[in-house]
Amino acid sequence: MPRGGAGHAIPATLAGVDVHSLGYRTDLMIRALEGSQIEDRDQYVVVRSTQNPGYWWGNFLLLAKPPQPGDVTTWLSVFAGEFPLARHVALAVDVTEVSAVDVDEMTGHGLRLQHNAVLTAQDVIEPPRPNTTAVIRPLAGDSDWRQAAELRAVVNEGTAGSDPAFLQARVAAERELTESGYGAWFGAFLDGTLVAQLGLVSDGGDIARYQNVETHPAARRQGLAGTLAWQAGQYGLGELGAGTLVIVADPHDIAIRIYRSVGFADAEAQVGFERQPDDGA
Numbered sequence: 001m002p003r004g005g006a007g008h009a010i011p012a013t014l015a016g017v018d019v020h021s022l023g024y025r026t027d028l029m030i031r032a033l034e035g036s037q038i039e040d041r042d043q044y045v046v047v048r049s050t051q052n053p054g055y056w057w058g059n060f061l062l063l064a065k066p067p068q069p070g071d072v073t074t075w076l077s078v079f080a081g082e083f084p085l086a087r088h089v090a091l092a093v094d095v096t097e098v099s100a101v102d103v104d105e106m107t108g109h110g111l112r113l114q115h116n117a118v119l120t121a122q123d124v125i126e127p128p129r130p131n132t133t134a135v136i137r138p139l140a141g142d143s144d145w146r147q148a149a150e151l152r153a154v155v156n157e158g159t160a161g162s163d164p165a166f167l168q169a170r171v172a173a174e175r176e177l178t179e180s181g182y183g184a185w186f187g188a189f190l191d192g193t194l195v196a197q198l199g200l201v202s203d204g205g206d207i208a209r210y211q212n213v214e215t216h217p218a219a220r221r222q223g224l225a226g227t228l229a230w231q232a233g234q235y236g237l238g239e240l241g242a243g244t245l246v247i248v249a250d251p252h253d254i255a256i257r258i259y260r261s262v263g264f265a266d267a268e269a270q271v272g273f274e275r276q277p278d279d280g281a
Contacts, residue, residue: 024270043063046061117269124233152170178199199211
């Protein structure tokens with residue numbers, strides 16, 4: 001397995017950027033490791049992923065404080081100035097509770113609330129219903145990563161994140177992270193076919209962040225996600241030397257119960273707002 005290790009320090013692009021939100025702090029960590037540009041403008045941080053311009057949450061602003069009444073149009077103008085070619089809008093807010101933001105003020109300007117739960121664990125336990133049939137191992141080689149891309153496409157079929165160019169760029173970035181030693185992508189294989197996957201990424205510090213827990217629709221309810229989360233967590237706490245594992249999930253999705261079942265507990269909320277290209281002005 002690839003290893004993180006103390007030699008993998010956070011890139012200089014992220015040094016000195018002060019972010020309170022654990023969810024966004026780990027988002028920025030991963031974007032920086034992927035080579036995205038991160039610029040601190042004092043009142044906001046610009047995250048720019050020129051390698052994947054269609055990645056909405058790879059090209060966004062992180063606001064240092066919640067917008068005050070009347071400020072939203074100003075922030076929309078700032079976003080347009082930073083990303084003049086973007087067809088989307090993505091504004092993250094550095095808070096840890098949804099109640100800290102005037103949601104109505106934001107959604108009144110055509111923005112959609114993106115509310116996620118940030119869960120943490122300092123240890124992981126075996127899920128109540130572990131899968132003992134699948135082969136669980138890190139992805140390695142062209143065949144595995146080709147299957148990873150195919151699984152990603154199936155899981156995202158019919159959603160706003162199904163654009164082939166976007167998906168190809170994301171999987172390429174994840175492979176590069178893994179092969180550079182910043183964690184691992186784990187897969188669950190049944191008869192040689194990849195049916196579930198997730199990533200665990202660290203910069204060599206105390207925190208490791210889960211990424212993209214995905215299960216093929218035909219392979220759900222078989223304990224695969226919980227088994228992957230458990231085994232990846234053991235790797236993060238052991239091989240990567242992390243003290244805290246972080247996962248970000250939709251608080252209304254059934255999957256969050258799986259993460260809690262292996263030892264994760266709710267820590268804070270992650271709050272952002274987006275306007276997708278097809279939402280109009």
